[in-house]
Amino acid sequence: MPDRPALERRTAARKPTALKSEVAAYKRRRIIEEASHLFFLHGYEATTLDAVAEQLNVTKPFIYSYYRNKSELLSEICQTGIQLSLTALDEALAVEGSATEQLKMVVERVARIIIENQRYISVYISEEKSLDPDDARRIRELRHRFDTRLSTLLAMGKDRGEFEFEDASRTAIWISGLLSWIANWYHEGGRWSATEVVMDAISIIMKIVAKKRG
Amino acid sequence: MPDRPALERRTAARKPTALKSEVAAYKRRRIIEEASHLFFLHGYEATTLDAVAEQLNVTKPFIYSYYRNKSELLSEICQTGIQLSLTALDEALAVEGSATEQLKMVVERVARIIIENQRYISVYISEEKSLDPDDARRIRELRHRFDTRLSTLLAMGKDRGEFEFEDASRTAIWISGLLSWIANWYHEGGRWSATEVVMDAISIIMKIVAKKRG
Incomplete structure (x- = not known):
C-alpha cells in the first residue's frame, strides 16, 4: 500500500476535469436507474419524463441536458x-x-x-x-x-x-x-x-x- | 379402422350441441389469436378492442359476447x-x-x-x-x-x-x-x-x- 504523500501526489496528478465528468456520469446513471424502475413498474408507454424528473426531484430540462428524449433513455437501459x-x-x-x-x-x-x-x-x-x-x-x-x-x-x-x-x-x-x-x-x-x-x-x-x- | 356405417353411427351419436360449442370455442380462439398478434406488435396498452374487432372484421359487441374486456383477453393469452x-x-x-x-x-x-x-x-x-x-x-x-x-x-x-x-x-x-x-x-x-x-x-x-x- 502506498504511503499517504505518494497517494496524495497521485490524486493530485488526476486531470482537473475528472470530477466533472464523474459527476455527469453519476447523474446519467441515476436518471437511468429511476427511469428503469418506472418503466418496469408501469411500462414505457405509461411513464412520462415528468414522472422520472419528479422521482429524482429535478426538472425535465435537467433530464434533457443528459438525454435527448425518453427513447434514448430506453435505448441506454x-x-x-x-x-x-x-x-x-x-x-x-x-x-x-x-x-x-x-x-x-x-x-x-x-x-x-x-x-x-x-x-x-x-x-x-x-x-x-x-x-x-x-x-x-x-x-x-x-x-x-x-x-x-x-x-x-x-x-x-x-x-x-x-x-x-x-x-x-x-x-x-x-x-x-x-x-x-x-x-x-x-x-x-x-x-x-x-x-x-x-x-x-x-x-x-x-x-x-x-x-x-x- | 371402423367401416363407414359404423363411423356414421358414431358421428350421429354425438350430442346435438357439439357443433355450437365447437364454433364458440373456435371464435374465442380466433379472437385470442388476433389480439395476441396486435399485443405483440404494438403492446397491450396501445391496442384497442376496436382494432381487434377490425382485424377480424367483426363488431366490438361481438367480442364482448365472448370476453368481458381487454384484460380478460390478455389473461387468457x-x-x-x-x-x-x-x-x-x-x-x-x-x-x-x-x-x-x-x-x-x-x-x-x-x-x-x-x-x-x-x-x-x-x-x-x-x-x-x-x-x-x-x-x-x-x-x-x-x-x-x-x-x-x-x-x-x-x-x-x-x-x-x-x-x-x-x-x-x-x-x-x-x-x-x-x-x-x-x-x-x-x-x-x-x-x-x-x-x-x-x-x-x-x-x-x-x-x-x-x-x-x-
Missing part, C-alpha cells in the same frame, strides 16, 4: 446488460487458458452482470417492442455478436477435445438463454444468494458442454 | 402456455416409466407447446405487468406449480440413482427457463426446424441431470 456482457466475454477470451477456463470465466462474469443489472434486462425483455427500430436492431446485433463469439469459444473447446455437443451455435443460444433467464426469476434477498446462482450456472453450463461418459 | 404445459407434465407423470423417460416426455411435449404457442408466451413475458394483479398472481402460481412438480420428478430420479445435481428446485428452474427461452429465439422457417430444437432441448436437459463421469 436496454443495451447496458448486453454491452457489459460483451466486454466481459472479450476480456475472458483475452486471458490465456483452456476453453474450459475461459467458458467458466465468461459464465461467472455474465451471470453476475445479469444479477446486478436485472432491472435493466427485465425492461429490455418487456420493452423491446417500444425501442426505436434502429436501436432494437443494434441491440439485437450486439446479442447476436455475443452468441457468435460464445459459439466460437465452444467450437474451439470441442476441437481441442475439451467439450462435446452437437451444434456450437445452438449450444451458445441455449447458454445465453440460461443466463438471460436469471433476470426473470432471481430475487435479491430471496431463497438463493447471488453466489449460489452463479456457481449453479457454472456447474450446469459445464455439464451442457461436458464430454459424455464413454 | 398469458395463461395458455403454462396451462398446456402443466397438463402435459401431469400426463407424462401419469405414464409408467423411469424418471428419465418421464423427463424426456415432459421436455419434448413442453418444448413443442412453447414453439406452437410462441406468440402467447412472448406476450406473457412482455405484458406480465399489464395483467390484472390477481391474474398475474394466479399465472405465477401455475408456473410455480409447474416448477414444483418438475422438481419432484427430478428429486425422484435422483433418489433412484438416475440423475445427479445439487439442488432439485434450482435445477427445475433452470430447465423451465431453458424451455421458456425458446419463445424468445425460435423462428418458424428459420435456421433450425422445430424438431431440431425439441431434440436439442431433450439432449441438453438430459445432460444437465446426468450423473457425472467417474
Whole structure:
C-alpha cells in the first residue's frame, strides 16, 4: 500500500476535469436507474419524463441536458446488460487458458452482470417492442455478436477435445438463454444468494458442454 | 379402422350441441389469436378492442359476447402456455416409466407447446405487468406449480440413482427457463426446424441431470 504523500501526489496528478465528468456520469446513471424502475413498474408507454424528473426531484430540462428524449433513455437501459456482457466475454477470451477456463470465466462474469443489472434486462425483455427500430436492431446485433463469439469459444473447446455437443451455435443460444433467464426469476434477498446462482450456472453450463461418459 | 356405417353411427351419436360449442370455442380462439398478434406488435396498452374487432372484421359487441374486456383477453393469452404445459407434465407423470423417460416426455411435449404457442408466451413475458394483479398472481402460481412438480420428478430420479445435481428446485428452474427461452429465439422457417430444437432441448436437459463421469 502506498504511503499517504505518494497517494496524495497521485490524486493530485488526476486531470482537473475528472470530477466533472464523474459527476455527469453519476447523474446519467441515476436518471437511468429511476427511469428503469418506472418503466418496469408501469411500462414505457405509461411513464412520462415528468414522472422520472419528479422521482429524482429535478426538472425535465435537467433530464434533457443528459438525454435527448425518453427513447434514448430506453435505448441506454436496454443495451447496458448486453454491452457489459460483451466486454466481459472479450476480456475472458483475452486471458490465456483452456476453453474450459475461459467458458467458466465468461459464465461467472455474465451471470453476475445479469444479477446486478436485472432491472435493466427485465425492461429490455418487456420493452423491446417500444425501442426505436434502429436501436432494437443494434441491440439485437450486439446479442447476436455475443452468441457468435460464445459459439466460437465452444467450437474451439470441442476441437481441442475439451467439450462435446452437437451444434456450437445452438449450444451458445441455449447458454445465453440460461443466463438471460436469471433476470426473470432471481430475487435479491430471496431463497438463493447471488453466489449460489452463479456457481449453479457454472456447474450446469459445464455439464451442457461436458464430454459424455464413454 | 371402423367401416363407414359404423363411423356414421358414431358421428350421429354425438350430442346435438357439439357443433355450437365447437364454433364458440373456435371464435374465442380466433379472437385470442388476433389480439395476441396486435399485443405483440404494438403492446397491450396501445391496442384497442376496436382494432381487434377490425382485424377480424367483426363488431366490438361481438367480442364482448365472448370476453368481458381487454384484460380478460390478455389473461387468457398469458395463461395458455403454462396451462398446456402443466397438463402435459401431469400426463407424462401419469405414464409408467423411469424418471428419465418421464423427463424426456415432459421436455419434448413442453418444448413443442412453447414453439406452437410462441406468440402467447412472448406476450406473457412482455405484458406480465399489464395483467390484472390477481391474474398475474394466479399465472405465477401455475408456473410455480409447474416448477414444483418438475422438481419432484427430478428429486425422484435422483433418489433412484438416475440423475445427479445439487439442488432439485434450482435445477427445475433452470430447465423451465431453458424451455421458456425458446419463445424468445425460435423462428418458424428459420435456421433450425422445430424438431431440431425439441431434440436439442431433450439432449441438453438430459445432460444437465446426468450423473457425472467417474
